[in-house]
Amino acid sequence: MNSSSLLSPTCTSPRVTVVGAGKVGSTLAQKIAEKNIADVVLLDIVAGMPQGLALDLMEARGLEHQERLIIGTVDYKDTAGSNIVVITAGVPRKPGLTREDLVTINARIVVEAAQKASAQSPNAVLIVVTNPLDVMTYLAWEASGLPPRRVVGMGGVLDAARFQTFIALELGVSVQDIQTMVIGDHGQLMVPLPRYCTVRGIPIAELMSQEAIARLVERTRNGGAEIVQLMQTGSAFFAPAASAALMVEAILQNQPRVVPAAAYLQGEYGLNNIFLGVPCQLSCRGVEKVIELQLTDEERDAFMRSAASVQKNISQAKELIAASVPG
Ligand code: APR
Numbered sequence: 001m002n003s004s005s006l007l008s009p010t011c012t013s014p015r016v017t018v019v020g021a022g023k024v025g026s027t028l029a030q031k032i033a034e035k036n037i038a039d040v041v042l043l044d045i046v047a048g049m050p051q052g053l054a055l056d057l058m059e060a061r062g063l064e065h066q067e068r069l070i071i072g073t074v075d076y077k078d079t080a081g082s083n084i085v086v087i088t089a090g091v092p093r094k095p096g097l098t099r100e101d102l103v104t105i106n107a108r109i110v111v112e113a114a115q116k117a118s119a120q121s122p123n124a125v126l127i128v129v130t131n132p133l134d135v136m137t138y139l140a141w142e143a144s145g146l147p148p149r150r151v152v153g154m155g156g157v158l159d160a161a162r163f164q165t166f167i168a169l170e171l172g173v174s175v176q177d178i179q180t181m182v183i184g185d186h187g188q189l190m191v192p193l194p195r196y197c198t199v200r201g202i203p204i205a206e207l208m209s210q211e212a213i214a215r216l217v218e219r220t221r222n223g224g225a226e227i228v229q230l231m232q233t234g235s236a237f238f239a240p241a242a243s244a245a246l247m248v249e250a251i252l253q254n255q256p257r258v259v260p261a262a263a264y265l266q267g268e269y270g271l272n273n274i275f276l277g278v279p280c281q282l283s284c285r286g287v288e289k290v291i292e293l294q295l296t297d298e299e300r301d302a303f304m305r306s307a308a309s310v311q312k313n314i315s316q317a318k319e320l321i322a323a324s325v326p327g
Helices: 023-035 049-058 100-120 133-144 156-173 210-221 225-230 240-252 297-323
Strands: 015-019 039-043 071-072 084-087 125-128 151-153 258-266 272-283 288-292
Touching: 015 023, 015 100, 015 156, 023 039, 023 049, 023 240, 039 049, 039 225, 049 071, 049 151, 049 210, 071 240, 084 240, 100 125, 100 133, 100 297, 125 240, 133 151, 133 258, 133 297, 151 288, 156 210, 156 225, 156 240, 156 258, 156 272, 156 297, 240 258, 258 288, 272 297
Parallel strands: 015 039, 015 084, 039 071, 084 125, 125 151
Antiparallel strands: 151 258, 258 272, 272 288
């Protein structure tokens, strides 16, 4: 190998931009660096904050035995050439505030982030984390101009992880042995699917009562609110960051992981022009494939109610954005 090949552009590290350096964004940056899978650009609107966090993370590298570059910035130019952009910017849930209440504030933030980030990284996969998740993913996709399958929302991964946790606690078995599936929106109308949940292949209905399953389904639906209620001054961020990190790793390393996530539907499940939680196979291209599950009438009705609510919220958010355009 000659010395010039060592300096060739193909030697550059993969780069992940995280927009929003708050609780979820900074924890995600830390996870990516500690996994040693990419350099990280942490961007926020508050000057100094992302730079300070990036320096703090850089100073941990010698102790963590990794060499990843972590850049803090308020300038989208520094995000250029990212393989993945994760949008966590926005206002999190507060007690008494539903995800839908956040639409007004977060829509403007997410649209701006998607436009500016995709202009700098036209080949990136965009992962949206900001709530209300399904609506924000749609708005981010429209604003980005990216192909629909290159945009995906992190919602189902988190909901499925919560369901997995509650089943593990209920049965006293390892969380590793539990597989769960949650489809629909990342909100009150999400559809946990006990029929598709197993303990190492054993359907959970064989291991617990219908009453217990109904209780865990309800707890999963309220998973975010339960934490908001306990914390009072913030919302969940460890499990959301871990969920986003799993998606980042799968996409960056072209692992064909199958996860529930908000994908653009083009006829699947009889739906069009909507981002909604469904089982997806990921790849370096984003959502490689949407998997269509066989649903019972009851499951399908619940899924369609969820879709109708997301569709309504998308329309309302679009009206809101149109009304807020100056002039
Ligand atoms: N551009 C960049 N960053 C922004 C912008 C903007 N226009 N507006 C706000 N931010 C930043 C804030 O300055 C803050 O640092 O987004 C960050 C949000 O961080 P937190 O308030 O700590 O919120 P967090 O808990 O990280 O949640 C972020 O993820 O899970 C969802 O519901 C949650 O929508 C919320 C998002």
